[in-house]
Amino acid sequence: MNIAAPVRLPAGKADLSRQAEALRPTHMNAQPILRVVDLKKTFDGFTALDSVNLTVDDGEFLAIVGPSGSGKTTLIRLLVGMEEQTSGEIWLRDSRIDNVPANKRPTCMVFQSLALFPHRSVGENIEFPLKIRGVDPALRRARALELLDLVRLPQHYYGKRIQQCSGGERQRVALARALAFDPEILFFDEPLSALDFRLRKMLEKELKDLHQRTGKTFIYITHSLEEAMVMSDRIAIMRSGRFEQLGPAEEIYAKPKSRFVAEFMGEVNLFRANGNGGTVSFEHVTVDPAAAAKRGLRPGFSGDLMARPESVRLLKPGERADVMATGIVESEYLLGSRVQYLVRLASGYKVTVELSRENRVTWEPGQSMGVGFDLDRAHLIQEA
Template identity: 45%
Template sequence: MFLELVNLKKLYDKNNGVKSLNLSVDKGEFITILGPSGCGKTTTLNMLGGFLKADDGQILLDGEDITKLPPEERPISTVFQSYALFPHMNVLQNVCYGLRFLCGMSKKEAIPVAKEYLKIVDLSDYENTRVGNLSGGQQQRVALARSMATNPKILLLDEPLSNLDASLRLKMRQELKTLQRKLGITMIFVTHDQEEALDISDRIAIMEKGELVQFDTPENIYKNPVNKFVREFLKLDELVWGEDGTLMKVIKKM
């Protein structure tokens, strides 16, 4: 198994945090961690990234125990909700940053790699633009390019679409999935948006009160929700699916 979370635990008190999480992810999967606020999804992501120390359990990546490694030593990149771009740098400099200071490349080595990833996210014409002059969708693409350029084994995404308006959010989530398929990178995506998760995930990990409730494909979750919480949280009675198993639309109940 490519990624395994084994009895992973992080409690802030007896009712808040992640209680004992077991999860296995295949290489190249697009996994979404989904649940209401306070369910433990962001805590899980932060333990994966090394930003939070687990109370107990293991994180095994490609056969290596990375549980105690600091963030900079993990082959994992994170795209944060705020994108965490450097406003005093232009687009190219932002993408070069990780290559130079995490991968140890010289400026001369980093520039062609950064340019290649800007090409992938269709921002080649914006290399010299300050990030503050970009739209929200463009800033998200810069953050993606910067994270992917370091060639991580896993890319973590912490609600990266939440700051976008509805129409741009829909467009960007499709672009994100297309990009993931093109590069074959393993992505773990955190969201509280049910439709978003059902639309782009290979599998969805649904969490409630710090525990994993169900982990399966969107189609199987739709057909066989394990309990009332899953059915009601995902609003499964309001969904319409196509014959190919893709989400067609959400029926808005009056």
């Protein structure tokens, strides 16, 4: 556990593109620990995994996100050796491991159900991988107590029964057990999904902190994008057995490669290019030609113009923006530190606007309101 802690930059939405660039080389002494080459898996003619290629750096925290049925669970099961691939290769550092059985691979997984042994105490659960390896009982116990410390559980939990632990405590026990195994790569299969919101938020941050302290490589599967964004260095978005996009969280959030990723990565306003004639125009909105030209938008562009709700603002009378439209405020949602407005345009399209709470506006039902955003805060999704 003496691998240098990876370098991370503070998050913030101020300058997305610059941060995305800065985050790209994720680690100082990055060298691939895992290499997946053209991995395929079919079940009775159904293609669960369709040619996945992936390189993971030593010490990286990678999140694999996708809707259910996208193949993320199949991928992780192949990587830890619980399923056999139809074709392709898996390399761990310099050795090929795709034909090594699960119990001989130096990887470990935290299961969705946690898979804690109900007939063993907390301490016995944590010691389990060491017991299997034939480690001396006294050493085992010492290591288990150390790990209890690491996952912030009191020492007297050693003798507790699993049934006496709360959901959050069980998460920590499962994590400690996986760390006792001391794997090259630690896999997570949505272990937080069953917890309530507050506890989940807390554990997400702890997990990220633990990743930094241990310097281990974490590969985390989740269907929750927020979870992935909070914790990981890079995010892979999966769709029908393939990686739709792979990159730093900021990049995927700000510069999605497809409508699917844009919509999957949270709330978004998308305007399709009309692409007819010699002008640049999009559905529902008017675009300032000069700004469009400056942005490099040429007539004939086909794809979508994307603006996240926090990039759109409510325009004061007479105020201008590169992209504008007029609509009627339909509803307002308070999100704590943020406030969201749903503005229905004349075409029926609903624009979501998100402001910080200080910028909250007063509005009347049915009141006409201008919405707009500048092109440097928007992203263009080129149609493939």
